[in-house]
Amino acid sequence: MGRIAGQPAPGQGKSGGVFAGKKKKMALDKLVLATIASVLLLFPFAVVAKDYLVGDSKGWTINFDYQAWAKDKVFHVGDRLVFKYTPPEHNVFKVNGTAFQDCTIPPANEAMISGNDIVELQTPGKKWYICGVGQHCAMFHQKLVIDVVPAPTTQAPKPHFPAPAPVFHIAAARMKARVHAKTHAPAPSPAKNGHKSTGWY
Numbered sequence: 001m002g003r004i005a006g007q008p009a010p011g012q013g014k015s016g017g018v019f020a021g022k023k024k025k026m027a028l029d030k031l032v033l034a035t036i037a038s039v040l041l042l043f044p045f046a047v048v049a050k051d052y053l054v055g056d057s058k059g060w061t062i063n064f065d066y067q068a069w070a071k072d073k074v075f076h077v078g079d080r081l082v083f084k085y086t087p088p089e090h091n092v093f094k095v096n097g098t099a100f101q102d103c104t105i106p107p108a109n110e111a112m113i114s115g116n117d118i119v120e121l122q123t124p125g126k127k128w129y130i131c132g133v134g135q136h137c138a139m140f141h142q143k144l145v146i147d148v149v150p151a152p153t154t155q156a157p158k159p160h161f162p163a164p165a166p167v168f169h170i171a172a173a174r175m176k177a178r179v180h181a182k183t184h185a186p187a188p189s190p191a192k193n194g195h196k197s198t199g200w201y
């Protein structure tokens, strides 16, 4: 098998610097988008949990307005956030509202550091994420807060069918009326005395 698209050739490593890193990031972004697109093509009617690439093609980085990025999105339970960056330039900490506000960096062992950190949104409510490298949170706004809502319901509201009992009742009454008509002399038409007929009773 060949290499996966976007992976550096052996020996290409870090010497490529920032530019190579960006190219790699973009190639991986395309791969992610292509994967999502194929899933949507294969299952057009299923309710598919979404993967949100945080920062889109910019990924997880400094000087990006993550609140503007999140503003027009609806995050459901079951969706996933994907934080993409070149480690160790950044990392990801899940924090509480206070730590988010103050850019308090949690202990290092709580960091996500893979550069492709996937966070499944498991509960509704506010979720806060910050970068713990240097002053990225405090000085360069590398922080994201989202509001997660419950998973979309997969069942449409059930249409209200009429209860079956009256239908059977009417059918039974009509059948009874036919039997009655066959076995008895025809009665005078009810139309003549101005009544609307609902059967032969």
Ligand SMILES: [Cu+2]
Pocket: 061, 062, 089, 090, 091, 131, 132, 133, 136, 142
């Ligand atoms: Cu950072």
